[in-house]
Amino acid sequence: MTRAQRRWHAAIWLLLAPVILYLLIAALTARPAVWAPPSMDPAADPGADPGADPGAGAAAHETADHVEDRP
Amino acid sequence: MSVGYVTVQWNRHKRVYDSLVGGGVALYLALFIIAGKTLYTGAHAISDEILAIRALGTCAYLMLHVVLCTGPLARLDRRFLPLLYNRRHLGVATFLVALAHATIAIGFYHGFGNVNPFISLLTSNVNLGSLSAFPFQLLGLAALLILFLMAATSHDFWLKNLGAPAWKRLHMVVYLAYALLVLHVALGILQTQRSPWLAGLVGAGVVIVAGLHVVAGLRERGHDRRGAQRTARVNGPWVDVGCVDDVPDRRGMTATVGGGERIALFRYDGCISATTNVCAHQGGPLGEGRIIDGCVTCPWHGWQYRPGDGQSPPPFTERIATHRVRVVGRRIQVDPTPLAPGTAVTPARIEEDHHG
Numbered sequence: 400m401t402r403a404q405r406r407w408h409a410a411i412w413l414l415l416a417p418v419i420l421y422l423l424i425a426a427l428t429a430r431p432a433v434w435a436p437p438s439m440d441p442a443a444d445p446g447a448d449p450g451a452d453p454g455a456g457a458a459a460h461e462t463a464d465h466v467e468d469r470p
Numbered sequence: 471m472s473v474g475y476v477t478v479q480w481n482r483h484k485r486v487y488d489s490l491v492g493g494g495v496a497l498y499l500a501l502f503i504i505a506g507k508t509l510y511t512g513a514h515a516i517s518d519e520i521l522a523i524r525a526l527g528t529c530a531y532l533m534l535h536v537v538l539c540t541g542p543l544a545r546l547d548r549r550f551l552p553l554l555y556n557r558r559h560l561g562v563a564t565f566l567v568a569l570a571h572a573t574i575a576i577g578f579y580h581g582f583g584n585v586n587p588f589i590s591l592l593t594s595n596v597n598l599g600s601l602s603a604f605p606f607q608l609l610g611l612a613a614l615l616i617l618f619l620m621a622a623t624s625h626d627f628w629l630k631n632l633g634a635p636a637w638k639r640l641h642m643v644v645y646l647a648y649a650l651l652v653l654h655v656a657l658g659i660l661q662t663q664r665s666p667w668l669a670g671l672v673g674a675g676v677v678i679v680a681g682l683h684v685v686a687g688l689r690e691r692g693h694d695r696r697g698a699q700r701t702a703r704v705n706g707p708w709v710d711v712g713c714v715d716d717v718p719d720r721r722g723m724t725a726t727v728g729g730g731e732r733i734a735l736f737r738y739d740g741c742i743s744a745t746t747n748v749c750a751h752q753g754g755p756l757g758e759g760r761i762i763d764g765c766v767t768c769p770w771h772g773w774q775y776r777p778g779d780g781q782s783p784p785p786f787t788e789r790i791a792t793h794r795v796r797v798v799g800r801r802i803q804v805d806p807t808p809l810a811p812g813t814a815v816t817p818a819r820i821e822e823d824h825h826g
Binding site: 404407415416426 | 601604635645653656657664672676680683691731732748755
Protein backbone atom coordinates (compact mmCIF):
# COMPACT_ATOMS: atom_id res chain seq x y z
CA MET A 400 0.00 0.00 0.00
CA THR A 401 1.04 3.56 -0.47
CA ARG A 402 2.07 5.62 2.54
CA ALA A 403 -1.21 7.59 2.30
CA GLN A 404 -3.30 4.41 2.20
CA ARG A 405 -1.56 3.01 5.29
CA ARG A 406 -2.27 6.23 7.17
CA TRP A 407 -5.90 6.27 6.02
CA HIS A 408 -6.46 2.70 7.20
CA ALA A 409 -5.05 3.40 10.66
CA ALA A 410 -6.90 6.74 10.98
CA ILE A 411 -10.25 5.25 9.89
CA TRP A 412 -10.05 2.48 12.46
CA LEU A 413 -8.85 4.76 15.23
CA LEU A 414 -11.98 6.86 14.63
CA LEU A 415 -14.42 4.12 13.67
CA ALA A 416 -13.71 1.65 16.49
CA PRO A 417 -14.74 3.95 19.38
CA VAL A 418 -17.85 5.06 17.46
CA ILE A 419 -18.95 1.47 16.76
CA LEU A 420 -18.26 0.38 20.35
CA TYR A 421 -20.13 3.40 21.74
CA LEU A 422 -23.17 2.70 19.55
CA LEU A 423 -23.02 -1.01 20.44
CA ILE A 424 -23.02 -0.24 24.16
CA ALA A 425 -25.79 2.36 23.69
CA ALA A 426 -27.89 -0.22 21.82
CA LEU A 427 -27.36 -2.83 24.53
CA THR A 428 -28.16 -0.47 27.39
CA ALA A 429 -31.29 0.75 25.59
CA ARG A 430 -32.81 -2.73 25.77
CA PRO A 431 -35.92 -2.90 27.95
CA ALA A 432 -35.12 -4.90 31.06
CA VAL A 433 -36.59 -8.42 31.20
CA TRP A 434 -37.41 -7.92 34.90
CA ALA A 435 -38.82 -4.45 35.44
CA PRO A 436 -39.76 -2.97 38.84
CA PRO A 437 -43.44 -2.08 39.37
CA SER A 438 -44.25 1.12 37.54
CA MET A 439 -44.50 4.28 39.65
CA ASP A 440 -46.29 6.03 36.82
CA PRO A 441 -49.94 6.66 37.82
CA ALA A 442 -50.92 6.43 34.15
CA ALA A 443 -49.88 2.78 34.15
CA ASP A 444 -52.59 1.92 36.70
CA PRO A 445 -55.72 4.01 35.94
CA GLY A 446 -57.54 2.76 39.05
CA ALA A 447 -54.89 3.91 41.47
CA ASP A 448 -55.28 6.99 43.63
CA PRO A 449 -52.67 9.46 42.36
CA GLY A 450 -52.35 11.06 45.77
CA ALA A 451 -52.03 7.86 47.71
CA ASP A 452 -48.86 6.75 49.46
CA PRO A 453 -47.37 3.93 47.34
CA GLY A 454 -46.81 1.88 50.44
CA ALA A 455 -50.23 2.55 51.94
CA GLY A 456 -52.00 -0.35 50.20
CA ALA A 457 -49.48 -2.87 51.38
CA ALA A 458 -49.62 -1.47 54.89
CA ALA A 459 -53.43 -1.63 54.93
CA HIS A 460 -53.30 -5.22 53.64
CA GLU A 461 -50.89 -6.18 56.37
CA THR A 462 -53.15 -4.52 58.96
CA ALA A 463 -56.19 -6.42 57.65
CA ASP A 464 -54.29 -9.72 57.82
CA HIS A 465 -53.22 -8.87 61.30
CA VAL A 466 -56.82 -8.11 62.31
CA GLU A 467 -58.06 -11.37 60.81
CA ASP A 468 -55.44 -13.29 62.75
CA ARG A 469 -56.78 -11.95 66.00
CA PRO A 470 -58.86 -14.38 68.01
CA MET B 471 -2.68 -11.15 -13.78
CA SER B 472 -4.25 -11.67 -17.18
CA VAL B 473 -4.18 -10.08 -20.61
CA GLY B 474 -7.94 -10.11 -21.17
CA TYR B 475 -10.88 -10.02 -18.81
CA VAL B 476 -12.46 -13.28 -17.74
CA THR B 477 -15.60 -13.67 -15.64
CA VAL B 478 -13.86 -15.44 -12.76
CA GLN B 479 -10.09 -15.87 -12.60
CA TRP B 480 -9.85 -19.42 -11.42
CA ASN B 481 -6.66 -21.40 -11.14
CA ARG B 482 -5.85 -24.54 -9.20
CA HIS B 483 -5.16 -22.65 -5.93
CA LYS B 484 -8.36 -20.65 -6.18
CA ARG B 485 -10.44 -23.73 -6.99
CA VAL B 486 -9.09 -25.50 -3.90
CA TYR B 487 -9.70 -22.40 -1.78
CA ASP B 488 -13.23 -21.88 -3.13
CA SER B 489 -14.04 -25.54 -2.50
CA LEU B 490 -12.91 -25.13 1.11
CA VAL B 491 -14.99 -21.95 1.52
CA GLY B 492 -18.08 -23.59 -0.03
CA GLY B 493 -17.66 -26.69 2.12
CA GLY B 494 -17.07 -24.57 5.23
CA VAL B 495 -20.21 -22.51 4.63
CA ALA B 496 -22.33 -25.65 4.06
CA LEU B 497 -20.91 -27.29 7.20
CA TYR B 498 -21.54 -24.16 9.31
CA LEU B 499 -25.15 -23.86 8.11
CA ALA B 500 -25.81 -27.56 8.73
CA LEU B 501 -24.31 -27.47 12.24
CA PHE B 502 -26.19 -24.28 13.12
CA ILE B 503 -29.55 -25.69 12.04
CA ILE B 504 -28.95 -29.08 13.70
CA ALA B 505 -27.92 -27.34 16.95
CA GLY B 506 -30.98 -25.06 16.75
CA LYS B 507 -33.28 -28.03 16.25
CA THR B 508 -31.64 -29.98 19.07
CA LEU B 509 -31.33 -27.27 21.70
CA TYR B 510 -34.68 -25.55 21.20
CA THR B 511 -37.58 -27.98 21.37
CA GLY B 512 -41.21 -27.94 22.48
CA ALA B 513 -42.53 -24.51 23.34
CA HIS B 514 -39.10 -22.98 22.61
CA ALA B 515 -38.77 -24.55 19.15
CA ILE B 516 -37.59 -22.21 16.38
CA SER B 517 -39.14 -22.38 12.92
CA ASP B 518 -37.08 -23.59 9.96
CA GLU B 519 -37.25 -20.18 8.30
CA ILE B 520 -35.95 -18.32 11.35
CA LEU B 521 -33.18 -20.88 11.85
CA ALA B 522 -32.15 -20.44 8.21
CA ILE B 523 -32.22 -16.63 8.58
CA ARG B 524 -30.04 -16.80 11.68
CA ALA B 525 -27.65 -19.38 10.25
CA LEU B 526 -27.07 -17.39 7.04
CA GLY B 527 -26.83 -14.05 8.91
CA THR B 528 -24.26 -15.27 11.44
CA CYS B 529 -22.32 -17.03 8.67
CA ALA B 530 -22.09 -13.86 6.55
CA TYR B 531 -21.16 -11.83 9.65
CA LEU B 532 -18.32 -14.23 10.50
CA MET B 533 -17.11 -14.29 6.89
CA LEU B 534 -16.98 -10.48 6.83
CA HIS B 535 -14.77 -10.59 9.93
CA VAL B 536 -12.38 -12.94 8.13
CA VAL B 537 -12.37 -10.66 5.06
CA LEU B 538 -11.62 -7.59 7.18
CA CYS B 539 -8.92 -9.28 9.28
CA THR B 540 -7.09 -10.75 6.29
CA GLY B 541 -5.38 -7.48 5.27
CA PRO B 542 -3.78 -6.60 8.62
CA LEU B 543 -2.99 -10.26 9.38
CA ALA B 544 -1.09 -10.56 6.10
CA ARG B 545 0.87 -7.43 6.98
CA LEU B 546 1.68 -8.81 10.44
CA ASP B 547 2.52 -12.38 9.39
CA ARG B 548 3.44 -13.72 5.93
CA ARG B 549 1.67 -17.02 6.65
CA PHE B 550 -1.65 -15.25 6.02
CA LEU B 551 -0.67 -14.21 2.47
CA PRO B 552 -2.62 -17.12 0.87
CA LEU B 553 -5.78 -15.71 2.48
CA LEU B 554 -5.02 -12.32 0.93
CA TYR B 555 -4.46 -13.93 -2.48
CA ASN B 556 -7.97 -15.40 -2.30
CA ARG B 557 -9.72 -12.53 -0.47
CA ARG B 558 -11.67 -11.38 -3.51
CA HIS B 559 -13.53 -14.67 -3.82
CA LEU B 560 -14.26 -14.74 -0.08
CA GLY B 561 -15.70 -11.21 -0.30
CA VAL B 562 -18.05 -12.17 -3.14
CA ALA B 563 -19.07 -15.34 -1.23
CA THR B 564 -19.82 -13.18 1.82
CA PHE B 565 -22.15 -11.02 -0.26
CA LEU B 566 -23.95 -14.10 -1.65
CA VAL B 567 -24.53 -15.55 1.83
CA ALA B 568 -25.73 -12.14 3.09
CA LEU B 569 -28.06 -11.89 0.07
CA ALA B 570 -29.57 -15.30 0.91
CA HIS B 571 -30.08 -14.13 4.52
CA ALA B 572 -31.81 -10.93 3.35
CA THR B 573 -33.98 -12.72 0.77
CA ILE B 574 -35.40 -15.20 3.29
CA ALA B 575 -35.79 -12.51 5.99
CA ILE B 576 -37.67 -10.11 3.69
CA GLY B 577 -39.85 -12.94 2.37
CA PHE B 578 -40.61 -14.27 5.84
CA TYR B 579 -41.26 -10.98 7.64
CA HIS B 580 -42.65 -8.87 4.79
CA GLY B 581 -43.89 -11.32 2.15
CA PHE B 582 -47.27 -12.33 3.52
CA GLY B 583 -49.07 -8.97 3.54
CA ASN B 584 -50.91 -7.15 0.80
CA VAL B 585 -48.04 -4.65 0.46
CA ASN B 586 -44.98 -5.16 -1.72
CA PRO B 587 -42.28 -6.72 0.55
CA PHE B 588 -39.80 -3.94 -0.24
CA ILE B 589 -42.39 -1.23 0.46
CA SER B 590 -43.21 -3.03 3.69
CA LEU B 591 -39.49 -3.22 4.59
CA LEU B 592 -39.06 0.51 4.05
CA THR B 593 -42.28 1.69 5.68
CA SER B 594 -43.41 -0.80 8.33
CA ASN B 595 -41.13 0.55 11.07
CA VAL B 596 -40.42 4.27 11.27
CA ASN B 597 -39.23 4.43 14.90
CA LEU B 598 -36.07 6.25 13.93
CA GLY B 599 -35.96 8.07 17.29
CA SER B 600 -35.90 4.90 19.38
CA LEU B 601 -32.84 2.73 19.92
CA SER B 602 -34.68 -0.34 21.20
CA ALA B 603 -37.33 -0.23 18.45
CA PHE B 604 -35.08 1.12 15.67
CA PRO B 605 -35.76 -0.26 12.15
CA PHE B 606 -32.59 -2.36 12.23
CA GLN B 607 -33.48 -4.12 8.97
CA LEU B 608 -32.80 -0.87 7.09
CA LEU B 609 -29.24 -0.90 8.44
CA GLY B 610 -28.82 -4.42 7.10
CA LEU B 611 -30.23 -3.36 3.74
CA ALA B 612 -27.79 -0.44 3.51
CA ALA B 613 -24.88 -2.77 4.37
CA LEU B 614 -26.08 -5.29 1.77
CA LEU B 615 -26.12 -2.60 -0.93
CA ILE B 616 -22.53 -1.68 -0.05
CA LEU B 617 -21.49 -5.35 -0.13
CA PHE B 618 -23.15 -5.63 -3.55
CA LEU B 619 -21.13 -2.64 -4.78
CA MET B 620 -17.95 -4.27 -3.44
CA ALA B 621 -18.76 -7.65 -5.02
CA ALA B 622 -19.80 -6.15 -8.36
CA THR B 623 -16.56 -4.16 -8.65
CA SER B 624 -14.32 -6.99 -7.40
CA HIS B 625 -13.04 -7.54 -10.89
CA ASP B 626 -9.94 -6.49 -12.80
CA PHE B 627 -12.15 -4.63 -15.30
CA TRP B 628 -13.14 -2.14 -12.60
CA LEU B 629 -9.68 -2.12 -11.04
CA LYS B 630 -8.16 -1.22 -14.41
CA ASN B 631 -10.77 1.38 -15.41
CA LEU B 632 -11.15 3.08 -12.04
CA GLY B 633 -7.42 2.99 -11.34
CA ALA B 634 -5.90 1.28 -8.31
CA PRO B 635 -6.08 4.29 -5.92
CA ALA B 636 -9.76 5.08 -6.67
CA TRP B 637 -10.67 1.38 -6.58
CA LYS B 638 -8.95 0.99 -3.20
CA ARG B 639 -10.75 4.05 -1.81
CA LEU B 640 -14.07 2.68 -3.07
CA HIS B 641 -13.47 -0.64 -1.37
CA MET B 642 -12.67 1.02 1.94
CA VAL B 643 -16.44 1.73 2.10
CA VAL B 644 -16.70 -1.86 3.32
CA TYR B 645 -15.71 -0.50 6.74
CA LEU B 646 -18.94 1.53 6.75
CA ALA B 647 -20.84 -1.66 5.84
CA TYR B 648 -19.22 -3.37 8.83
CA ALA B 649 -20.30 -0.56 11.18
CA LEU B 650 -23.86 -0.76 9.82
CA LEU B 651 -23.89 -4.54 10.33
CA VAL B 652 -22.71 -4.26 13.94
CA LEU B 653 -25.63 -1.91 14.57
CA HIS B 654 -27.97 -4.20 12.58
CA VAL B 655 -27.06 -7.00 14.99
CA ALA B 656 -27.06 -4.82 18.13
CA LEU B 657 -30.43 -3.23 17.38
CA GLY B 658 -31.90 -6.45 15.99
CA ILE B 659 -31.20 -9.85 17.48
CA LEU B 660 -29.37 -8.51 20.56
CA GLN B 661 -32.53 -6.64 21.61
CA THR B 662 -34.32 -9.95 22.18
CA GLN B 663 -31.48 -12.43 22.79
CA ARG B 664 -30.28 -11.55 26.29
CA SER B 665 -27.23 -13.81 26.40
CA PRO B 666 -24.20 -11.77 27.49
CA TRP B 667 -22.07 -14.19 25.46
CA LEU B 668 -23.68 -13.06 22.22
CA ALA B 669 -23.18 -9.38 23.04
CA GLY B 670 -19.62 -10.16 24.17
CA LEU B 671 -18.83 -11.94 20.90
CA VAL B 672 -20.09 -8.99 18.84
CA GLY B 673 -17.99 -6.59 20.94
CA ALA B 674 -14.95 -8.87 20.72
CA GLY B 675 -15.32 -8.95 16.93
CA VAL B 676 -15.18 -5.15 16.77
CA VAL B 677 -12.14 -5.05 19.06
CA ILE B 678 -10.32 -7.72 17.03
CA VAL B 679 -10.99 -6.12 13.63
CA ALA B 680 -10.14 -2.60 14.78
CA GLY B 681 -7.22 -3.76 16.93
CA LEU B 682 -5.57 -5.68 14.09
CA HIS B 683 -5.81 -2.67 11.77
CA VAL B 684 -4.36 -0.31 14.38
CA VAL B 685 -1.56 -2.72 15.39
CA ALA B 686 -0.65 -3.30 11.73
CA GLY B 687 -0.64 0.47 11.14
CA LEU B 688 1.59 1.11 14.17
CA ARG B 689 3.99 -1.61 13.04
CA GLU B 690 4.22 -0.10 9.57
CA ARG B 691 4.90 3.33 11.07
CA GLY B 692 7.64 1.86 13.27
CA HIS B 693 9.09 0.14 10.21
CA ASP B 694 9.18 3.46 8.35
CA ARG B 695 10.84 5.26 11.27
CA ARG B 696 13.52 2.61 11.78
CA GLY B 697 14.10 2.46 8.05
CA ALA B 698 14.52 6.24 7.85
CA GLN B 699 17.08 6.14 10.69
CA ARG B 700 19.16 3.55 8.83
CA THR B 701 19.48 5.68 5.72
CA ALA B 702 22.05 8.41 5.35
CA ARG B 703 22.50 10.93 2.55
CA VAL B 704 25.93 10.74 0.99
CA ASN B 705 27.07 12.93 -1.90
CA GLY B 706 24.64 14.42 -4.44
CA PRO B 707 21.29 12.67 -4.74
CA TRP B 708 22.61 9.39 -3.41
CA VAL B 709 21.31 7.94 -0.17
CA ASP B 710 22.93 5.02 1.63
CA VAL B 711 20.16 2.48 2.36
CA GLY B 712 22.09 -0.54 3.60
CA CYS B 713 24.55 -3.31 2.85
CA VAL B 714 24.23 -5.76 -0.05
CA ASP B 715 24.46 -8.58 2.49
CA ASP B 716 21.17 -7.34 4.02
CA VAL B 717 19.35 -8.35 0.82
CA PRO B 718 18.84 -12.12 0.50
CA ASP B 719 19.58 -13.53 -2.96
CA ARG B 720 16.49 -13.53 -5.23
CA ARG B 721 14.53 -11.68 -2.60
CA GLY B 722 13.68 -8.07 -1.82
CA MET B 723 14.24 -5.53 0.92
CA THR B 724 12.55 -2.19 1.51
CA ALA B 725 14.16 1.15 2.31
CA THR B 726 12.44 4.28 3.59
CA VAL B 727 13.95 7.56 2.49
CA GLY B 728 12.49 10.74 3.95
CA GLY B 729 8.72 11.02 3.67
CA GLY B 730 8.45 9.34 0.27
CA GLU B 731 7.18 5.94 -0.72
CA ARG B 732 9.28 2.97 0.24
CA ILE B 733 11.86 1.77 -2.24
CA ALA B 734 12.17 -1.95 -2.98
CA LEU B 735 15.67 -3.36 -3.51
CA PHE B 736 16.27 -6.72 -5.20
CA ARG B 737 19.38 -8.87 -5.40
CA TYR B 738 19.68 -11.30 -8.28
CA ASP B 739 22.40 -12.62 -10.61
CA GLY B 740 25.07 -10.64 -8.74
CA CYS B 741 23.20 -7.34 -9.21
CA ILE B 742 21.01 -4.93 -7.26
CA SER B 743 17.98 -3.17 -8.76
CA ALA B 744 15.61 -0.68 -7.15
CA THR B 745 11.93 -0.04 -7.89
CA THR B 746 9.03 1.50 -6.07
CA ASN B 747 7.64 -0.74 -3.32
CA VAL B 748 4.05 -0.18 -4.52
CA CYS B 749 2.62 -2.77 -6.92
CA ALA B 750 0.54 -1.29 -9.76
CA HIS B 751 -2.24 -3.81 -9.08
CA GLN B 752 -3.44 -3.16 -5.52
CA GLY B 753 -0.45 -1.48 -3.92
CA GLY B 754 1.13 -4.69 -2.65
CA PRO B 755 4.59 -4.45 -1.00
CA LEU B 756 6.93 -5.55 -3.79
CA GLY B 757 9.98 -5.41 -1.51
CA GLU B 758 8.51 -8.31 0.48
CA GLY B 759 8.28 -10.38 -2.69
CA ARG B 760 10.74 -12.60 -4.52
CA ILE B 761 12.43 -12.89 -7.88
CA ILE B 762 10.63 -15.67 -9.78
CA ASP B 763 11.53 -16.46 -13.40
CA GLY B 764 13.73 -13.36 -13.41
CA CYS B 765 10.84 -11.06 -12.40
CA VAL B 766 9.96 -9.19 -9.23
CA THR B 767 6.82 -11.00 -7.98
CA CYS B 768 4.31 -9.24 -5.73
CA PRO B 769 3.59 -11.27 -2.57
CA TRP B 770 -0.11 -10.30 -2.65
CA HIS B 771 -1.43 -11.45 -6.02
CA GLY B 772 1.65 -12.54 -7.97
CA TRP B 773 1.89 -9.61 -10.43
CA GLN B 774 5.33 -9.52 -12.02
CA TYR B 775 7.77 -6.84 -13.24
CA ARG B 776 11.25 -6.98 -14.68
CA PRO B 777 13.61 -5.54 -12.04
CA GLY B 778 15.72 -3.66 -14.62
CA ASP B 779 12.94 -1.54 -16.11
CA GLY B 780 9.82 -2.07 -13.97
CA GLN B 781 7.80 -3.42 -16.91
CA SER B 782 5.64 -6.52 -16.76
CA PRO B 783 6.89 -9.23 -19.11
CA PRO B 784 5.02 -9.42 -22.44
CA PRO B 785 2.15 -9.70 -23.17
CA PHE B 786 1.39 -7.76 -19.96
CA THR B 787 1.65 -3.98 -20.03
CA GLU B 788 1.80 -2.83 -16.40
CA ARG B 789 4.71 -0.62 -15.36
CA ILE B 790 6.12 0.64 -12.07
CA ALA B 791 8.59 3.40 -11.20
CA THR B 792 12.27 2.53 -10.99
CA HIS B 793 15.16 4.15 -9.08
CA ARG B 794 18.79 4.72 -9.97
CA VAL B 795 21.00 2.53 -7.82
CA ARG B 796 24.73 1.93 -7.32
CA VAL B 797 26.92 -0.21 -5.07
CA VAL B 798 29.93 1.39 -3.43
CA GLY B 799 32.02 -1.26 -1.73
CA ARG B 800 29.31 -3.33 -0.04
CA ARG B 801 26.96 -0.37 0.49
CA ILE B 802 23.83 0.20 -1.60
CA GLN B 803 23.09 3.77 -2.60
CA VAL B 804 19.88 4.85 -4.34
CA ASP B 805 18.55 8.07 -5.80
CA PRO B 806 15.22 8.54 -3.95
CA THR B 807 13.65 10.46 -6.86
CA PRO B 808 11.52 7.92 -8.75
CA LEU B 809 11.95 7.65 -12.50
CA ALA B 810 8.96 7.43 -14.83
CA PRO B 811 7.24 4.01 -14.70
CA GLY B 812 8.97 1.58 -17.03
CA THR B 813 12.27 3.51 -17.25
CA ALA B 814 15.22 1.15 -17.75
CA VAL B 815 18.03 1.47 -15.19
CA THR B 816 21.30 -0.40 -15.37
CA PRO B 817 21.43 -2.79 -12.37
CA ALA B 818 24.32 -2.15 -9.95
CA ARG B 819 26.83 -4.99 -10.05
CA ILE B 820 28.01 -6.39 -6.72
CA GLU B 821 31.78 -6.80 -6.49
CA GLU B 822 31.81 -10.42 -5.36
CA ASP B 823 35.58 -10.48 -4.65
CA HIS B 824 34.88 -8.37 -1.54
CA HIS B 825 32.49 -10.98 -0.27
CA GLY B 826 33.41 -13.15 2.71
